[in-house]
Amino acid sequence: MYVQRPIAILDSGVGGLTVVKEVMRQLPLERIIYFGDTARTPYGPRPAAEVQQFTREIVDYLIQFNPKMIVIACNTATAVALDLIRDCCEVPVIGVIYPGARAAIGLTQSGQVGVIGTEGTIQSGxxxxxxxxxxxxxxxxxxxCPAFVPLVEQGNFRSSETLAAVEQSLRTLKQGQIDSLILGCTHYPFLTETIAEVMGPDVRLISxxxxxxxxxxxxxxxxxMxxxxxxxxIHQFCCSGEAQMFKTIAQQWLNEEIVQTPVVWHVPKIGTLPKIG
Amino acid sequence: MYVQRPIAILDSGVGGLTVVKEVMRQLPLERIIYFGDTARTPYGPRPAAEVQQFTREIVDYLIQFNPKMIVIACNTATAVALDLIRDCCEVPVIGVIYPGARAAIGLTQSGQVGVIGTEGTIQSGxxxxxxxxxxxxxxxxxxxCPAFVPLVEQGNFRSSETLAAVEQSLRTLKQGQIDSLILGCTHYPFLTETIAEVMGPDVRLISxxxxxxxxxxxxxxxxxMxxxxxxxxIHQFCCSGEAQMFKTIAQQWLNEEIVQTPVVWHVPKIGTLPKIG
Structure with a gap:
């Protein structure tokens, strides 16, 4: 049995592209429709009710593409809106929190696991x-680690400013005895090299x-399915904010995968969201 | 929602205990009912129809325990009997082949993946x-690698005889350019150290x-669920063959996990299967 309908992947901005890249690599036959809410990023500091409303709006938009699955590729939105979205969709809806938790449980030897994320994700517990x-x-x-998302959204992955921000944010965590660290925000894999440098070789990073x-x-x-x-x-990408910055980061990040697959830079129809491309 | 029914895990012998150990470690709240068909091991060289029949018999036995999921923790049985068992069970039935395949796809950088298994598994493709x-x-x-299962069933994990058998069996595979090797038989993780020694540090082993x-x-x-x-x-263990050898290997292998959890050595009721313990 084949199901040609796309997988819908959504995020507050470009962070979910880390999930897109892995889906393209691990499941190259699957079609993706991506929505990055770059006009309203970051979600981390927003009240839960607002994040729920935004997530619901994006899902309502993506449902028009008749997806076979919805992936909330944003930890903040997963933390506060996963159950809500599951209740209103007929297709499987998955978030990014349980996958990371399962990986950490599989990898840890000491049973001491670290988690970094936005304020919204960490406060939700x-x-x-x-x-x-x-x-x-x-x-x-x-x-x-509230400093990380803005750095990524600016494409600032490996500067001395980034290193300083990462060192500052992880100071307390480094004093713990963790052997695994969950990058609990889909933006953070963009900073993997810097985070690995700061945490040292004995801590395994989980994307x-x-x-x-x-x-x-x-x-x-x-x-x-x-x-x-x-x-x-043929993949499709939508964003709600400034299109050129999104397109530049997406092409840079997805480079290897994207050259092998046709891509449509899509025009979202929600409200007054501007045109891509 | 809580579902207290056990997870049923079956294998041709002791190999499935590698899955049991990981389930105990990753999901310590879950109850397990295990069946090792030690009287009829190994399944690898048997005709597919016979393996299908044996698997069906064991599932019919395990169904009495009202499991919430059935895990065919034997690659040979997964290769030839998974679809058959799925068709006749109402609960989710999973095998061990797709999980290993997915892990290899996630890990490989070169796209060159090795697979070792029994004759039955390898021949099935x-x-x-x-x-x-x-x-x-x-x-x-x-x-x-037909030599491996008898070594494990005898508890012979790390002898010079084992090293020689592993070197001999993997000679051809070592000449390939693989960067990941799927241990495509649940017995093989018992031989991980020896296999790693033979394949060298550049090949990642996937259990x-x-x-x-x-x-x-x-x-x-x-x-x-x-x-x-x-x-x-409270876990339960059944085997169809000589009980003491099974119990010794199980206790040795599950040692760390088992000391923290009560275990019942169960008396199977299929045909004339002998009593455990």
């Missing part, structure tokens, strides 16, 4: 809850992106 | 099929056990 729901013996150290792609694969395959092997997928 | 179903660009090198436990977690959690956090699970 969603990672601690997921980790302890699966394995109550895990000890969790959490740290909000939600890789794990989420693997769980998308698990759910589509076990439910008989993979795409056909004979069709080259 | 099930891994190659799964890998290419997910990602047609993956190049697969396969090698049957189906770890990945399968993670997929069990994904399916139970996304379907709202995890066990309660307030009940200590």
């Amino acid at each position: 969603a990672y601690e809850q997921a980790l302890k729901r699966l394995n109550p013996h895990i000890h969790v150290l959490s740290q909000a 939600s992106a890789d794990e989420t792609a693997r769980e998308i694969s698990t759910i589509l395959q076990t439910q008989g 993979l795409a056909s092997q004979n069709i080259v997928p | 099930a891994y190659e099929q799964a890998l290419k179903r997910l990602n047609p660009h993956i190049h697969v090198l396969s090698q049957a 189906s056990a770890d990945e399968t436990a993670r997929e069990i977690s994904t399916i139970l959690q996304t379907q709202g 995890l066990a309660s956090q307030n009940i200590v699970p």
Whole structure:
């Protein structure tokens, strides 16, 4: 059985492109429709009710593309809106928090796991809850890193300013005994090299992106919903904010994958969202 | 929502205990009922129809325990009997082949993946099929290793005889350019150290056990079927052959996990299967 409908992936901005890249790499037959809410990024400092409303608006928009699955590729939105979206959709809806939690549980030897994320994600306690729901013996150290998302949205991945911000944000966490650190925001994999440099070689970094792609694969395959092997997928990208910056970051980040696959830079129809491209 | 029913895990012998150990570690709240068909091991050299019949018999037995999920923790049985068992069960049924394939696709950088397994598994082409179903660009090198299962069933994990057998079996595969090697038989993780020594540090070994436990977690959690956090699970173990050898290997292998959890050595009721313990 083949299901050619796209996988809808949404994020507050460019962070969800880390999930897109892994889905393109691990499941190159699958078609993606992506929405980055770059006009309203970051979601991290916003009240939960507002994030729920934004997420709901984007899902309502993406539903028009008849997706076979919805992926909330934003930790903040997963933390506060996953259950809400699940309740109003007929297709499988997955977030990025449980995949990261599962990976950490699989990797940790010491049982001491660190989590970094936006204020919204850390304050929600969603990672601690997921980790302890699966394995109550895990000890969790959490740290909000509000400085990281703006750096990524500006494409500022590897500067001395970025290194200083990462060192400052992770100072407390470094004093703990963690052996695994969940990058609990889909923007953070853009900063992997800097975070690895600061945390040192004994701490394994866990990207939600890789794990989420693997769980998308698990759910589509076990439910008989993979795409056909004979069709080259055409991906679509939408953003709500300034189009050129989004397109530049997306092309830079997805480079290797994107050259092998046709891409449409889509024109969103929500409200007054500006045109891409 | 809590579902206290056990996870049923079956194998041709002791190999499936590698999956049990990972489930105990990753999901310590879940109750397990295990069946090792030690009287009829190994399944690898048997005709497909016979493996299908044996698997069906064991599932019919395990169904009495009202499991919430059935895990075919044997690659040979997964390769030839997974679809059959899925068709006759109402609960989710998962095998060990797709989890290993997904992990390899996630890890490989070169796209060159090796697979070792029993004759039955390798001849079925099930891994190659799964890998290419997910990602047609993956190049697969396969090698049957019929010498490995008898060594494990005898508890012979680290002798010079074992090293010689592993070197001999992997000679051809070592000449390939693989960067990831799927241990495509649940017995093989018992030989991880020896296999790693022979393949060298540039080849990452993928244990189906770890990945399968993670997929069990994904399916139970996304379907709202995890066990309660307030009940200590009591595991049950059954085997069809000589009980003492099975119990010795199980206790040795599960040692760390088992000391923290009560275990019942169960008396199977199929035909004339002998009593455990």
